[in-house]
Amino acid sequence: MVAATTSDAVLPNTGGTVLxxxxxxxxLPGFGxxxxxxxxxxxxxxxxxxxxxxxxxxxxxxxxxxxxxLTPRVLAAFKVSFGLSLAAAAxxxxxxxxxxxxxxxxxxxxxxxxxxxxDLPFALPTAVAGIALSALYAPNGWxxxxxxxxxxxxxxFTPLGIAIALTFIGLPFVVRTVQPILQDLPPEEEEAAAAxxxxxxxxxxxxVFPALLPALLTGFALAFARGVGEYGSVIFIAGNIPGLSExxxxxxxxxxxxxxxxxxxxxxxxxxxxxxxxxxxxNLLQAWMRSRHAR
Amino acid sequence: MxxxxxxxxxxxxxFRALDAVDLEVRSGELLALLGPSGSGKTTLLxxxxxxxxxxxxxxxxxxxxxxxxxxxxxxxGFVFQHYALFRHMTVxxxxxxxxxxxxxxQRPTSTEIKRRVMELLELVQLAHFADRFPAQLSGGQxxxxxxxxxxxxxxxxxxxxxxxxxxxxxxxxxLRRWLRKxxxxxxxxxxxxxxxxxxxxxxxxRVVVMSQGRIEQVGSPAEVYDRPASAFVYEFLGxxxxxxxxxxxxxxxxxxxxxxxxxxxxxxxPAIAYVRPHDLGLSPCAAGPGRVSGIHVxxxxxxxxxxxxxxxxxxxxDRERLSALxxxxxxxxxxxxxxxxxxxxx
Numbered sequence: 001m002v003a004a005t006t007s008d009a010v011l012p013n014t015g016g017t018v019l020x021x022x023x024x025x026x027x028l029p030g031f032g033x034x035x036x037x038x039x040x041x042x043x044x045x046x047x048x049x050x051x052x053x054x055x056x057x058x059x060x061x062x063x064x065x066x067x068x069x070l071t072p073r074v075l076a077a078f079k080v081s082f083g084l085s086l087a088a089a090a091x092x093x094x095x096x097x098x099x100x101x102x103x104x105x106x107x108x109x110x111x112x113x114x115x116x117x118x119d120l121p122f123a124l125p126t127a128v129a130g131i132a133l134s135a136l137y138a139p140n141g142w143x144x145x146x147x148x149x150x151x152x153x154x155x156x157f158t159p160l161g162i163a164i165a166l167t168f169i170g171l172p173f174v175v176r177t178v179q180p181i182l183q184d185l186p187p188e189e190e191e192a193a194a195a196x197x198x199x200x201x202x203x204x205x206x207x208v209f210p211a212l213l214p215a216l217l218t219g220f221a222l223a224f225a226r227g228v229g230e231y232g233s234v235i236f237i238a239g240n241i242p243g244l245s246e247x248x249x250x251x252x253x254x255x256x257x258x259x260x261x262x263x264x265x266x267x268x269x270x271x272x273x274x275x276x277x278x279x280x281x282x283n284l285l286q287a288w289m290r291s292r293h294a295r
Numbered sequence: 296m297x298x299x300x301x302x303x304x305x306x307x308x309x310f311r312a313l314d315a316v317d318l319e320v321r322s323g324e325l326l327a328l329l330g331p332s333g334s335g336k337t338t339l340l341x342x343x344x345x346x347x348x349x350x351x352x353x354x355x356x357x358x359x360x361x362x363x364x365x366x367x368x369x370x371x372g373f374v375f376q377h378y379a380l381f382r383h384m385t386v387x388x389x390x391x392x393x394x395x396x397x398x399x400x401q402r403p404t405s406t407e408i409k410r411r412v413m414e415l416l417e418l419v420q421l422a423h424f425a426d427r428f429p430a431q432l433s434g435g436q437x438x439x440x441x442x443x444x445x446x447x448x449x450x451x452x453x454x455x456x457x458x459x460x461x462x463x464x465x466x467x468x469x470l471r472r473w474l475r476k477x478x479x480x481x482x483x484x485x486x487x488x489x490x491x492x493x494x495x496x497x498x499x500x501r502v503v504v505m506s507q508g509r510i511e512q513v514g515s516p517a518e519v520y521d522r523p524a525s526a527f528v529y530e531f532l533g534x535x536x537x538x539x540x541x542x543x544x545x546x547x548x549x550x551x552x553x554x555x556x557x558x559x560x561x562x563x564x565p566a567i568a569y570v571r572p573h574d575l576g577l578s579p580c581a582a583g584p585g586r587v588s589g590i591h592v593x594x595x596x597x598x599x600x601x602x603x604x605x606x607x608x609x610x611x612x613d614r615e616r617l618s619a620l621x622x623x624x625x626x627x628x629x630x631x632x633x634x635x636x637x638x639x640x641x
Contacts, residue, residue, distance in 0.1 A: 188379035191346050192441075194366045195373035196393035196448055206396070210383045 050272065056265035068266040076243040077251045082274065084159060084247075085227030088166035093220045096174025097212075103175070104182045118175045121168055126232030133165055134237040157239030162247065165233040170223030177219035181212055214289050221282040228275055296357040296451040296484050297322045298343060303352035305338055305508075312338040314508040315352070320452075320486055325478045327499035328488045331531065335508040336488045337456055343486065344373045344454050357451065372445030372483075376457040378437040380429040386440050387425040390415055393448035415443040418477075435466040442474075446483075455487035459494065471498055492532045496520060504528045526638040529569045536575065536608050538568040540637070547637050553584050553604040554630065558637040565640035572598065572611035576631035579622055583629035587622050603630060 060068055068074075103115050121129065137144040137155040147153040155161050185208065193203035231249040238245045248271050255264035298320035305313040313335045320326050328336040341347035343354065345366035354362045361369055380389050390412045394403055403411065416422045419439040429437055438458060445453060458474070459467040475498055478485055489495050495502045496516040504511045504519055504527075512524040523529040530537070538554065540547040547558040547568045556568050577585070577599065585608070589600040597617045601608040608630070622628060 186377075186379065188375050188377060189381060191366075192373065192375060192379040192381075192444075193392070193396075195344055195346065195371065196396065196444065197367045197370070198392070198396040199367065202396045206392070207381055 053265050053268050053272070056262060057269040060262045060266055064262075065266050065269075068263045069270045073242050073246070074248075074251065074267055074270075077246050077248045078271075078274070080159060080162065080245060081228055081248040081271075082278075084163045085166055085224050085230075088163050088170055088227050089220045089224035091163070091167050092170045092174045092223045093216055096171055096219060096223075097178055097216060099171075100175045100178040100182055104179055118172050121170075122172050126169060126230065127236065129168055130165060130233035130236030133168060133233065134161070137161055137164065137237065156237050157241075157245070159238075159245050161237040161239070162234050162245060165237050166227040166230060169230055169233055170226050173222035173226060174216065174219030177215045177222065178212055181215040185211055214286050217282060217286050217289070221279055221286075224282075225275060225279060228271070297355075298452060298484065298486070299353075299355035299358075300339070300343070301353050301355075303339065303342060303349045303354065305335075305342065305347065305349050311508050313342075313349070316508070316510055318503060318510060318513070320484060321501075322484055323482045324500040325475075325485045325487070325498065327495035327502045328486060328505060329490070329492060329495040329502055329531075330505035331490060333507070334505040336490075336503075336505050339505075340454050340456055340486060340488050343452070344371050345369050346373070370448060370451050372448060372450035372453045374438070374441050374445050374453070374455040374458050376460045378429070378434075378441045378461075380437055380440055380444070382429055384428075385425065386416070386421065386427050386429070386432070387412055389429070389440055390444045390447050392444065411447065412443075415447055418446075419443045433466075434462045435470055438462065438470065439473075442477075446481075451484070453483050453485040455485065457488055457490070459491075460489070467494075474498065496532070504531060506531070523636065526567055526569070526641070529636055529638070534572050534609065534611070536570045536572065538570075538606070539640075540566055540568050542566045542637060547635075549606065551604050551606070553606060554632070556632055556635045556637065558635075562637050562639050566637050567640060568635050568637045570632055570635045572609045574632065574634040575601075575608060575610040576633055577601070577610055577612075577620065577622060577628045578631070579620060579626060580629040581627050583627045585628045585630045587624050587626045587628060589624055590617070590622070601628070601630065 057065060099114075099118065103111060103118075134156045135141050137147075139145060139148050139154065139156065141156070144155055147155055153160075155164065189207050189211070190203050193207045198206065229249065231247075231253075234247055235250055238247065238250075240246050240250055248267060252264045252267050252271075255261075255267065298318075300316060300318040300320075303313050303316045304311075316335070316339060318339075328339060330336045338347055342349045342362075345361075345364060345368075349362060352362075353360060356364075356369060356371075366373075381392065384392070391408050394408045394411065397403075413422060413425070416425055419442055421436060421439055421443070424432060424436065424440075429440065432440065438461075442458075459470055462470065471494060487498070496519075499516060501513060502516055502519050503513045506527050512519050512528045514522075519528060520532050523532060529535060538547075538549050538556070540549045540554075540556065542548075542558045542562050542564060545558055547556040547562075547566055548554070549568075556570070558566070558568070577587075585601045585603045587599060588602045588607075591598045591600075592614060595613055596611055597614050599610045599612070599617070599622065601610060610630075
């Protein structure tokens with residue numbers, strides 16, 4: 001309800017004092033209309049549900065809220081969710097970058113097919129991905145049995161399995177954010193570096209990579225955000241042992257099944273805040289990097 | 296350092312960009328590669344720099360075969376039309392780049408790099424902008440940074456690809472003068488590519504006129520302008536009036552007989568005659584064959600369009616002379632040709 005009243009306060013004032021403060025003179029039309037639409041839309045789709053969530057959690061009271069979230073089980077789930085999402089996003093940043101590099105820089109037979117394959121994790125129902133991955137990595141699965149035999153490594157039903165599932169679903173984000181920027185990178189800058197005496201590696205490290213870093217960071221942030229919220233693929237491969245391989249979304253579902261709606265909302269709110277802080281930090285870092293060369 | 300190009304050929308698919316080109320760049324000179332787009336001038340420059348690979352031929356830098364060398368080993372400074380500055384680096388870091396990427400043993404100390412960069416920025420008059428990013432500079436300033444960056448590696452040759460092409464007219468002129476002066480000060484062998492004949496004639500010690508992957512003529516600006524070796528060079532360097540004509544007994548006559556032009560003895564039969572607008576004289580004459588169809592005044596000069604029995608001509612003279620003649624649009628006039636060049640019909 002909070003959200004609805006803010007948008008009401010702005011809308012009737014189109015062109016009036018509220019907007020004239022926000023608005024700089026511009027020939028682009030439709031500022032009032034589009035801003036009003038944006039605020040209404042965001043209120044209905046994003047802010048309203050989130051506000052309802054916060055409201056539900058507020059029913060617990062201040063101390064009740066902290067009692068609900070500061071339990072060892074919840075904290076452990078936070079560590080698993082955020083730690084593994086960051087790890088998976090980092091892995092994706094490295095390998096997604098390489099995939100994007102190969103797709104943009106080299107022509108090879110079947111490159112279009114590889115390009116299309118990258119999007120599959122988007123399209124596949126996550127539960128299907130989870131079942132497929134756990135079948136592969138289970139101790140009796142194709143890959144799992146080999147890993148077990150050679151390295152004594154257990155993947156499925158451990159945190160490592162979660163990391164693999166999160167890496168799978170996060171890959172397209174990095175590839176699809178880096179790809180267009182790499183595509184548009186003017187070849188002259190690399191030629192200039194070569195003419196100035198830089199080796200291939202030096203021109204990559206000092207010229208190409210810094211130009212791609214903001215995009216890479218965006219991809220990283222998106223993959224991370226997706227990983228934190230992921231549910232379907234993880235629960236099949238995680239084993240879901242409380243305190244070890246239990247993720248926050250699952251914990252929330254468990255609380256819901258126990259009719260602990262307020263507790264579930266509290267965990268949800270905390271998760272929301274943590275995610276928001278991290279994404280905000282990443283965005284600020286990016287804005288700072290952009291400001292360094294776009295004026 | 297001298298550059299010797301011999302028999303360089305380069306093919307892009309079915310398009311022959313360079314066709315067995317021979318060229319010598321003398322040590323210390325400022326040479327212009329002039330030609331229309333697609334004439335192969337940029338390709339030749341990029342082959343000299345090692346940014347493009349020749350299909351055949353040889354390239355000697357200071358007497359040493361260089362085609363197999365990487366750009367890094369050739370030590371040439373290259374300046375791009377669109378500057379190609381590193382966007383995420385400050386002006387200082389851009390200029391320092393070439394020194395910082397040297398192998399550890401040859402890399403100057405950071406104080407030495409700082410001294411050298413500031414010296415170069417002083418030279419291009421941008422010392423105050425060391426901490427700016429390229430996006431915060433104007434086009435002319437960016438190109439000067441690019442030049443300082445290229446000079447920082449102490450290149451033996453400076454290669455410039457349409458260095459003023461992306462700048463507006465006034466800045467272009469300033470930068471041109473400035474480059475000429477810089478070259479007089481440091482005397483580095485320099486080759487620049489341009490499609491602007493005025494730029495080539497004003498700036499270069501020698502001009503190489505190229506067309507369709509071949510060199511049409513090499514010579515001083517006065518030579519190529521006054522004694523063009525081919526019809527192409529004549530047409531490319533400045534405005535021309537062109538007549539299809541037939542030469543007999545040392546006189547070229549246009550098909551409709553409106554004009555006869557003295558031709559030198561070497562040409563016979565069907566030919567093309569060229570007359571520069573400022574070599575075309577006019578005088579008021581009520582019975583004259585020409586009619587003034589339009590007059591355009593451009594600064595101190597006047598361009599007069601003449602209709603000579605259906606043949607459009609352009610004459611050029613200063614405004615005072617025009618008002619002395621008293622010609623107005625619609626007047627009849629006589630046409631005199633002070634100088635013409637006649638080339639055989641290809």
